[in-house]
Amino acid sequence: MVSKDGIFLKKEDQALEVSLSDKLDFYDIVKMKIEVLKDTSLQICYSNSKEIKLDITIVVQAGVTFRLQEIKTAKNTKIQTKYSILERAKVLVEKFYDTSFLRELDLFSLNGVGATIDVRTRGIIKDKSVLDRVVYHNYPRTESNIDNRLVTMQKGLLKLYVTTIVYPKIRGCKANQNNQILKENKENSVIKPILLIEENDIEASHNAHIASIDKDTLYYFYTRGIDEKTARKIYIKGFLKGDFYNIDKYMTKYWR
Amino acid sequence: MHILEIKNLHAKIENKEILKGINLTIKSGEVHVIMGPNGVGKSTLSHVIMGNPNYEITEGNILLDGVDITHMQTDERARRGLFLSFQNPPEIEGVTTADFLKASVATKEGESFKMLSFAREVDTYMKRLVMKKEFLTRPLNEGFSGGEKKKMEILSLYMLKPNVAILDEIDSGLDVDSLKIVGEHIKAYQEEQKAGILLITHYQRLLSYIQPDFVHIFLDGSIKKTGDATLVEQIEQNGYDNFKKA
Numbered sequence: 389m390v391s392k393d394g395i396f397l398k399k400e401d402q403a404l405e406v407s408l409s410d411k412l413d414f415y416d417i418v419k420m421k422i423e424v425l426k427d428t429s430l431q432i433c434y435s436n437s438k439e440i441k442l443d444i445t446i447v448v449q450a451g452v453t454f455r456l457q458e459i460k461t462a463k464n465t466k467i468q469t470k471y472s473i474l475e476r477a478k479v480l481v482e483k484f485y486d487t488s489f490l491r492e493l494d495l496f497s498l499n500g501v502g503a504t505i506d507v508r509t510r511g512i513i514k515d516k517s518v519l520d521r522v523v524y525h526n527y528p529r530t531e532s533n534i535d536n537r538l539v540t541m542q543k544g545l546l547k548l549y550v551t552t553i554v555y556p557k558i559r560g561c562k563a564n565q566n567n568q569i570l571k572e573n574k575e576n577s578v579i580k581p582i583l584l585i586e587e588n589d590i591e592a593s594h595n596a597h598i599a600s601i602d603k604d605t606l607y608y609f610y611t612r613g614i615d616e617k618t619a620r621k622i623y624i625k626g627f628l629k630g631d632f633y634n635i636d637k638y639m640t641k642y643w644r
Numbered sequence: 645m646h647i648l649e650i651k652n653l654h655a656k657i658e659n660k661e662i663l664k665g666i667n668l669t670i671k672s673g674e675v676h677v678i679m680g681p682n683g684v685g686k687s688t689l690s691h692v693i694m695g696n697p698n699y700e701i702t703e704g705n706i707l708l709d710g711v712d713i714t715h716m717q718t719d720e721r722a723r724r725g726l727f728l729s730f731q732n733p734p735e736i737e738g739v740t741t742a743d744f745l746k747a748s749v750a751t752k753e754g755e756s757f758k759m760l761s762f763a764r765e766v767d768t769y770m771k772r773l774v775m776k777k778e779f780l781t782r783p784l785n786e787g788f789s790g791g792e793k794k795k796m797e798i799l800s801l802y803m804l805k806p807n808v809a810i811l812d813e814i815d816s817g818l819d820v821d822s823l824k825i826v827g828e829h830i831k832a833y834q835e836e837q838k839a840g841i842l843l844i845t846h847y848q849r850l851l852s853y854i855q856p857d858f859v860h861i862f863l864d865g866s867i868k869k870t871g872d873a874t875l876v877e878q879i880e881q882n883g884y885d886n887f888k889k890a
């Protein structure tokens with residue numbers, strides 16, 4: 389267990405090397421480096437009430453399968469994470485939020501043939517937040533699947549930027565983006581999906597969708613006696629659910 | 645004994661008057677059928693009874709067991725024992741059939757809701773309706789065939805046990821086998837619960853499973869004639885033209 393300023397790392401085995409800068413630098417940024425040497429999974433929980441600024445580097449060695457879960461309930465987090473994913477390594481990042489003033493920049497570099505990144509984001513945003521994800525397909529036959537499903541509530545205004553970059557001659561890649569915001573407020577959230585693809589030999593797809601719960605759908609719930617609050621809750625849970633390990637557990641824990 | 649009373653009901657949508665003075669009373673144990681061509685306002689009537697906010701009631705009242713529900717919220721009407729099955733039930737991504745059913749039954753039963761007896765009951769009724777168990781874990785109505793959607797509505801009917809149920813074209817989009825199952829179970833439900841039933845349909849074929857006590861001919865926003873089951877045969881033979889002249 390590594391702990392610092394309300395950041396906790398739970399390690400499941402000795403497959404990781406973690407180093408944390410002791411001294412804060414000039415900008416109060418904590419630096420952390422994680423090297424993943426063997427197949428493993430890691431959970432990082434941000435639950436502190438004070439501001440967190442963090443610069444993380446994660447290197448996943450060739451052939452390693454790594455699953456990272458991030459649970460963010462802390463407000464005011466500014467976190468930049470740089471991933472270097474080597475040959476044939478498979479990385480799954482699952483992010484679960486219930487927070488506000490979130491700032492996040494994730495740079496995923498697929499740095500070896502056959503490297504794969506899956507990112508699944510689920511959560512509720514209650515005040516101004518910016519999420520920025522950039523995937524660099526630096527090698528052939530690399531694959532990225534970015535799936536963001538977020539709900540904005542109260543003063544939640546989300547700017548979601550997702551950029552996928554494939555350079556010329558980087559062949560046989562797969563790059564998919566699915567970005568959805570469910571609006572439970574009137575704020576004008578935005579999604580900017582950007583695909584910078586300079587190679588023809590690729591399978592790519594993207595989808596960006598911002599919407600509120602359909603009136604007729606809510607009405608169907610009402611006809612079965614379900615009140616508005618409960619109907620919205622069930623709908624939101626359903627929207628967030630899919631493809632997220634143990635999400636029920638977090639939803640019950642944080643959204644009782 | 646339960647009673648739904650509709651008195652001189654007028655309603656419009658987007659400034660177009662659709663219901664032009666409906667009078668109808670449905671009591672426990674009675675089976676009513678509304679028949680009429682497309683576009684005359686049958687579904688509108690069912691939604692206005694249920695309190696769909698898309699429609700505006702301009703005149704008249706709706707009473708359930710003597711209580712004026714004309715301006716009551718839809719969910720409250722449902723909790724008082726009204727039920728509407730949709731002509732086209734919506735598909736709801738992400739929400740499973742089980743979650744939806746559970747929420748509706750849990751809301752109705754409140755504190756006394758028990759997961760185990762709920763699960764048993766769902767299981768029993770699904771078997772009766774010849775529904776596969778996997779429906780429970782699938783997103784509600786998503787990718788369901790016409791027949792499957794309608795069976796899902798009948799399953800909700802069984803689970804919620806309303807006193808008065810409006811079934812809007814429950815027989816459309818069904819193959820012969822599904823029609824038989826759906827028809828027989830509406831009948832079974834009606835007898836078990838002594839419920840009042842309002843069937844909206846174009847076709848006489850559903851009525852071979854469940855015999856109506858009253859048949860209402862609905863044309864241009866109002867009920868033009870009320871009679872017994874013999875009216876159905878007249879329509880089968882001569883269509884609605886004779887009633888239009890009346």
Ligand SMILES: Nc1ncnc2c1ncn2[C@@H]1O[C@H](COP(=O)(O)OP(=O)(O)O)[C@@H](O)[C@H]1O
Nearest residue numbers: 657658660662681682683684685686687688689
């Ligand atoms: N959302 C709507 N906006 C405008 N007109 C509508 C709407 N819904 C229904 N209508 C109109 O109301 C009339 C009655 O429709 P409906 O009640 O669905 O008829 P039925 O069920 O008898 O086929 C039709 O003329 C239809 O075009």
Ligand SMILES: [Mg+2]
Nearest residue numbers: 686687731813
């Ligand atoms: Mg209709």
